Amino acid sequence: MVQQLNSLGLDLSSGTATESELPATPSVVYMDVNVVPEHDKEGLASTISSLQGMEMSELRSKQIYLDAKRREALDKILDIKGSIRVFCRVKLMDERKAASPISTEADKITVRSAGTRKEFVLDRVFHPESTQEDVFREVKPILRSALDGHNVCILAYGQTGTGKTHTMEGNNGRPGIVPRAIEELFHQISRDESASFTLSMSMLEVYMGSLRDLFVHRRSPARVTHRIPKCNLSILRSSDGTVEIEGLTDVQVTDVKQARRWYARGKHARSTSWTNVNDASSRSHCLTRITISRSNDAVDGTNNLVSKIWLVDLGGSERLLKTGATGQTLDEGRAINLSLSALADVIAALRRRRDHIPYRNSKLTQLLSDSLGDGSKVLMIVHVSPGEDDAGETVCSLSFATRVRAVEASRELSEDTKKRKQQRVAELEQGVQEAEEELRRVRDQMERTAKLIQEKTNTLRVDLRGSPRSPLTLNPVELDGGDTKTAEKPVQRARAAPVPRFMSSTACSRRRQQQAAESLGRARRRSTDLRGSQSHSCYQTSKKMTVAYRRRDPPLSLQCNPLNVSHDSVDSRGSWSSSKTKKVSNSNPNLRVALHQQHRRRMSDLI
């Protein structure tokens, strides 16, 4: 068998057969059936079955192995680097200002002020001239681990005006982490054929301890009293620790453009809410959640993983230091103070591997509780001002960063150990790169093999159609994989004819044919269902949608709107227009069905 495959130019051991090594398309040679002796036809059929069976299954096994190897190496890298990492970004210095009291090194920042000198060691320090690209380069690997099934949390922390929003959102010319992450995720899933992915998005704001959905429709202030029912969402926690927010709008996004439009809408709602509640900009936390459903059916048909990425623009921390505030300002200051302090406590407890992690101390930590702990990857970017006037607050922010980091590793490690760690990381990174290259080669070979199978199958079909000797008159519709009903009669005729043994259908091929017919029937039924269906039926087809997305088919999303929010409610400017077809779905597929009735009730209140 191996000899047979090798004679076709497919080298299983190396997996590096090239296009030129593959045999020329034999269809021209076999157009005239008289040229194809019976024993050659048998050989062709047995080659097809070998390619379908042995070759493809070997390639698939290799793909699974390499993917596992790549993920394992990536996990090890993140473990060595630490699953909680703290970066610092120093804001670009205003030219008019005097010399900065801050000096930076790759992982160290020093603040000199009022005759004192304080040094802080972090995982990475970005100097004022660092670009958005520099920052994102360090963030990128963590996104890969989200696609591999880990929950990820990226938090921007710092005094008001130090560039948290600049880092997370950026602007048109210099996009920040969120738009870049969206683009990167779509780029990675388009290349990763080891699994199918579906992405969905939510945005919310934590203000004074209550949660507000940023994707929800808002009316003019005069009608606000009737129209903002989703400003105090509840947090649900399942027995396995998974967190879900009851009634939070979760929109499935099938491409970068769509995701960007939703993000623009969320940002817009956030700024509007600031205006509504008077200067709340630095008193709220803005959270963007991207949920990734990974289905490994492309490889082994078993695993289904759901992971999420939280991208958090935290409220300004300077209010922690302010005293003498009264009334609402004092309350807001307290709310921020409490939630940031609770966050630091949680991260410090996790870092020190404490038994009890105090998640319940704030809404923010409750929300993030399944994305901060074991198996999750956390990245906090602490923002500081380079100005002399802000030196006090800078020291406070960096002390907070150090507390979060709970220096247990790098600073206490000897230079020798540090070097060994770096070397190990470099080796693992090399391993990841090699596995990715090998995966690309395997994917190419799978494509070539599939093409070859198709060509050989076509050759046999052409032979049967065109053969003056052959009594078979197979229906072209059936031959081309068409409607099984229309193909039924000719197939029966074919059965009755004296078919060569190798051409008679096997139990396996009959089963495949049966499955194809069933899935065609299912697809038709589903597309009919979708026209008037509820959210859950759309989610059932999400896997198919991903496949369609990959193949650049006409967008199925136009038939199936898995967001439960009508597409026409989103215009190109990112503004919101009211639509009666708008519905809300829960973002956690596991809770979706259970919560379905509640959502419908909530939305019926809305309409």
Ligand SMILES: Nc1ncnc2c1ncn2[C@@H]1O[C@H](COP(=O)(O)OP(=O)(O)OP(=O)(O)O)[C@@H](O)[C@H]1O
């Ligand atoms: N690294 C940087 N390079 C250039 N401009 C920056 C940088 N960081 C911040 N800025 C600019 O400084 C201003 C304030 O930044 P930004 O709004 O991001 O601060 P913030 O920390 O999010 O404030 P707040 O807490 O009020 O939301 C913005 O105009 C922003 O474009």
